[in-house]
Amino acid sequence: MDQSEQDAVTTRLPRPEPLAKQAAEPAGTGNVIFDVRDVSIWYGGFKAVTDVSMPVYENEILAFIGSSGSGKSTVLRAFNRMNDLVPGARMEGELSYRGVSLYGKDVSPITVRRRIGMVFQKPNPFPKSIYDNVAYGPRINGERNKGKLDEIVERSLRGAALWDEVKNRLKTSGLSLSGGQAQRLCIARTIAVEPDVVLMDEPASALDPIATGAIEDLMRELKSKYTIIIVTHNMQQATRVSDRTAFFYVLTDTKSDTRTGVLVEYGTTKQIFEDPQDSRTQAYVTGRMG
């Protein structure tokens, strides 16, 4: 193999970009949609996460990264009041959504969850047909018109990049789908109610790289319409999809043997991965600590 041939081979393959270069500057509207101030969350007597403060911007993807037990999912679930379902869970601090306190006295968690949807770590399609899975949300909102439902189901499945794979078997069980398809079905189910925000709790952790890629492409598309907050253990994923990143860390109190999560650093994804200000963030994003 002479030199020119070698050049031809190497030039044909694009060199992988360094991680942080892939992350672009945030491109949302710049409006603050959530304002989190000094939020601490307890499960019974156990303080899971303490003093979290950050803004969340509209039409951006915000990634929560950090090791297990650092409170990422706990904070995520505070955004649509899913923690209310855990007996003994309690929150302190201020979490406002478009200027309204989410934990205000007259706020109904039901109404909150209709605007702020959630996709879970493990795909959880209902044991119903694919069609009924997607139509579930609109139906509980009172939509009975068959034509409208058909339209919503098709639009949502197209939005979740699943339509072409399932259009001929909408009446088969949602449980017959593969893991990646099931997760996209859950995303379709979530966007069928046209939420304002989509929360994702490690949506790709149970999926293979191809399905993960499909979900990530989908997230980038959904960003134009929705605000997305995603918890991920995969730092490449955070750099690939997110505009901003929040790094959580576990504080371990060896005396009382309690572990509490804290928000260590928050910034644009580019800044967090290229120029972390905290040594713990640096250690985590460079893979020296996990």
Next chain:
Amino acid sequence: MAVSADPQKVDLREPPSWRRTKNRIMTWLMVLAFVLVIIPLGLVIVTVVAKGASIISWQFLTSDIPVNIAPPGVGGMGPAIVGTIQITALATVMAVPLGVLGAIYINEYGGKGLLAQVVRFMADVMTGVPSIVMGLFIFSIYTLHFGFSGFGGALALGCLMLPVVIRSTEEMLKLVPDSLRQGSYALGATKARVTMTVVLPAAIGGIVSGALLAVARAAGETAPLLFTILTVTSVNKNPFSGPNTSLPSQIFSNASSSFVGAQARGWGAALTLIVIAFVLMVVARLVTARFARYSS
């Protein structure tokens, strides 16, 4: 390099050992236990079919019950079949909805609350109450005041079914994964909506088959009916007034008779009852399979 004719082969056969012997012994013990279990079951069915099959005919299933002295081939068990269906159906209508609702309360709403604990405990206690005590209970609070009727028997059977339905439904609801409930909540569903549209449909197969098994059990109960319905010889179309009869009661009274004809009709009634229970079991299986369509 030359390959030798017999390279060092790995011997993967299990070496003879005490462990292997133990395994053989235990396997044969299990086969023996299985055979021992099958013997009484097989004998019951063989005996009932041998003694009861010859008398079964359309006339047997529809005719009135004759006097005990009548020879085999005269009369039949019509009123007992009608009574059993009336009484069991009434008991089912009362006990199944109540039991399912109770289980929904215990599992979905009550949680670890005091009331749910009490209801669960009482259901357990009720499961252990002998059926004759349940019959006496209904006799004292209902039959003494309103007289013998199919409805009194249905009340007694309902009381027997209720705890069984509660516990079997609760077990089925527990099997519904929490991730489904959370998925529904995350779409903005209320608790009632989550229960009605996700939890119940996911568990319905098990709930229905559990309820049908309770019905089959109740259909074969004799003791609770002894002092609540008595026996009659012709069909009582009104289950709410006047004595009634049922297959188990009829088996009991015919078996205590010394007349050959009565005894033959008793065997026929026993076979009819077994067939009814068997049909319910088959229906329970079919229902479970039907509802399992979306769950695999």
